Structure formats: structure tokens, C-alpha cells
Amino acid sequence: MKKILLAYLLIPLLLIGCSSEKPSLGFTYDEYKARINDALKQMGNKSTLKIIKEDVTDDGKKVIALSNNIMIFLVLNEDKIVTQANLAANDTAYLTEMDNFKFAFLLLIGTVDDSLSFGERNKVLQQLGISDEKVFAKDYTKSVIVKDIQYTYKGGFKEGTYVLQAEPK
Template identity: 40%
Template sequence: MKKIITLLLLAFILTACAGEKDSKKVETIDFTIEEFEKRITDELTKMGDSTKLKILSSKVNDEGRHVIQLSDRIMIFVDLNDKKKVTAVALGAMADQAETNLDELMNAFRLFIKSVDNTLSDDEASTIVKKLGLDGGNLLDHTEVHKKNNIEYTYKGSTENNIGLKAIVK
């Protein structure tokens, strides 16, 4: 199951990155994997009992990407450069989460956005969720892009390819 999510999310990320003009110059989001994990832990602490999400594991997968597992159906994939700085992060979830566990999926979206840009207030993170069209409607068969603080968030939901939310510097 994990390999399916990884492969589908990898296809999403490669598709999203295909339009970049200069693939040799990749800007960083300017934190390390350790700093990112601390941001996630801090946000999870703030969320308290409102979520069941937690860092279940954090390791490098067979494809060389760092994977942070938040539940059995929600993971964060992290790309690092040679200096161990984060260049892109993507949250991946199984499509059924939109129907069976929507509250936890919404928690994962907010957690992801606040961990990528910890300067955002809760209201600003919620606004990004809304601008991406993730605040209730149909999360499947939907694609949207929103930019805030030089970070571009790309959401893609599909019944065939699961759910992905990616953040990169633009």
C-alpha cells in the first residue's frame, strides 16, 4: 500500500514539476528535515486532542525520498538537496480519506501548510485551504494552485491517483 501511495505521489510531483523553466536551479524552502519534523511536532502539540495524527515513522524510502508517515493513509514526502535542505514537500493521502475521514484529512492539510510556513497564523493557513478549494466541496477530481509567501501550493485530488498537496518555492 505504501509503495502505491509513493508511486502515485511521485507521478503527481513529476507532472507538477514538468512545467518548471530551469530544472537545474531548485530553490530551498530553507529548513532541514529535522527542522521540518520539529515544526510538525510543534503543530501537532498545538492541535492537541483535535487530531489523531502523529509522526508514526520518518525514514528514507526505496526511491531515496524522505517519508514522514502521519497515519496509515496519510504521509508527507520530502525532497532534499545535496546540502540536506528541503526543496519540496508533498502530502499524500488515499482518496478514500475524503469520504471516510474528512476531519483528519482537513487536519492534515492545515498541519502541512503550517509546518511548511510556520510564519502563518491559523487564519492564514485556513485561507490557503479555502483558496485551494479544500474547505468542504468535492476534493476528488479537483486541481488548484495558490501562492503565499513565495511558496506555491498545488492540490490535486483524484479517485484514480489519490490526493496530493505539494509546496515548493516559486
């Protein structure tokens, strides 16, 4: 878990804009947690992911651990509304819990924009180039904008971390 947290904090937040007045994703931390729980309930026993721990980083980001190797970091504005969601997974997740690893990317996309159908969520993965498992073996970065939300993937086996960020554009 420390490895993911450290990796997340060290990844250049090229993914974060400089403006202090960032647009929000339109939901609170508690609403986002409810979205995660609803999505996990719908998956039933197809995934072993669940909220196992909640925490706050030193810089105020909310952390939701879905396993020891997969976490979601949320940036909130002063009104406690989520402005950015980041899924971080480490190489252990990639090697030992591949089904959960792949599902976590869909989970982030679907919980950030619950108006997307399952097919549209998969299309976002395809546009990012991460629907093919081969991409995880190399360092890779790509961004796409879908329905005014920018999704940015950065990661690879060399780095040992895989991050998908979602923020409004």
C-alpha cells in the same frame, strides 16, 4: 500505505520544476520534523495524527507517515535542505479519518510557512478551493502562490489520491 506511496510516485510531477538549482524552503529534514511535532502537540487530542514511521524512497525522498493513509514526502537538496514538501493522502483517509484528512492539509501549509496565522492557512485552503469537502469528490487541480510559496493541489475520489505540494517560487 503502499497505495499512497504508489499514487504519489505515479502522479505526474508536473509539480516539479526542471531546474537542478531549486530554491529551498529554508529548513532541514530534522527542523521540519520538529515543526510537525510542535504543531501536533498544539492540536492535543483534536487530531490522532502523529509520526508513526519515517522512510526514504528509492529516489531519495524522505517520507514521514502520519497515519497509514496520510504521508508527507520531502525533497532535499545536496545540502540536506528541504526544497519541496508533498502531502499525500488516499481515499481510505478521506473515507475513514476525515478530521485528520482535513487537518493534514492545514498541517502542511502551517509547517512549510510557520509565519502564516491560522486564518491565513485557512485562506490558502480557500484559495485552492479545498476548504469545501465537495471538491474532494471530483478530479481537481489548482495552484496558488502565497508569500513566495506555490501550493498545488491535485486529486479526487476517482483517482483515490489527494496531493498538496508546497515549493518556493
